[in-house]
Amino acid sequence: MQIKNGLLTVKNIVKHFDISGGLLDQFAIEKGRIVRRRTTVKALNDVSLSIMPRENLGVVGESGCGKSTLARTILGLYPPNSGEILYQNQRIDNMTPKKILPYRKKMQMIFQDPYASLNPRMTVKKTLEEPVFFHNKSITSPEVNDKVAEVMQQVGVDPQWTGRYPHEFSGGQRQRISIARALMVDPEFIVADEPVSALDVSIQAQILNLLMEAQEKRGLTYMFITHDLSVVEHISTRVAVMYLGTICELASTKELFESPRHPYTQALLSAIPKLGRQKTKHIKLKGEVPTPINLPSGCVFHGRCLYANGRCINEIPRLIRLDSGTKVACHGVEERRL
Secondary structure: OOOOOOOEEEEEEEEEEEOOOOOHHHEEEEOOEEEEOOOEEEEEEEEEEEEOOOOEEEEEOOOOOOHHHHHHHHOOOOOOOEEEEEEOOEEOOOOOOOOOHHHHHHEEEEOOOOOOOOOOOOOHHHHHHHHHHHHOOOOOHHHHHHHHHHHHHHOOOOHHHOOOOHHHOOHHHHHHHHHHHHHOOOOOEEEEEOOOOOOOHHHHHHHHHHHHHHHHHHOOEEEEEOOOHHHHHHHOOEEEEEEOOEEEEEEEHHHHHHOOOOHHHHHHHHOOOOOOOOOOOOOOOOOOOOOOOOOOOOOOOOOOOOOOOHHHHHOOOOOEEOOOOOEEOOHHHHOOOO
16 A cells, blocks of 8 residues: 555644543632533644654653653544544544454554553463454464564563563563563554653663664564653654644754754753763743643743744744754744744
């Protein structure tokens, strides 16, 4: 099948969460009248991007910016309020559970916490063979056993440990088993949601190298979510920078780190310690991060931006493409003020 827009394409995705609580919690008295209040977290707001086959798209941003929500919405764990999700030009967000089943096999996820993502009551063998039996009804037990041993060897875990339980492994070993679980069904697209943040620094490099080797051998496509910009610079082909549920900049890794255009991206990169490099001025943002419950008008970053003007306060910027290929949502860049 010819892929025009990428392996996976997200178009104008909106995801809001109602946290109003029970019916009685929603009522309050204002000026002698009973009013009903609904509280909504605006986690994703008109997000669009495309991920090409075999690339590694890094997604960065502050905690609460919507990175994990975007990942879980793409994989169908959260239904979007509006927008479209396409996999190989086929829309999947509106499919029935039965129709979307073949795509579940193609898209897998590696979770952040290796201690919580594995069932403590299941042995490694049960954990790894369960998705294979689920997606391949005709497969035999000896075939599954061979596949379990093969994948465990690939991720650096002794196949003889299949009878052990998760509590018998270290954090790094558990994450290797989580990666093995994702690889068991031979996926094409993997979301890695901060897969090394809960691990020791000495183990992080091993897991990252393992992910890169798997990508090379299996032709995988990654969406890699992280707070660590040095990791992004090392492994990603492109980077999407998110702020309060929106993408403010999307660029190749080289372009983003050498010439960031959005003021928020510039502030993020200025905070990276740079050993052996020329010292750069640290950009200190003003104000506090707004809440996604009450988003600011216009550009969501205008309250902390050093270059905001009246247009930034009143008008939402659109993601425009620059001559360099970078996409940026900033009125200052569009007006050539920055």
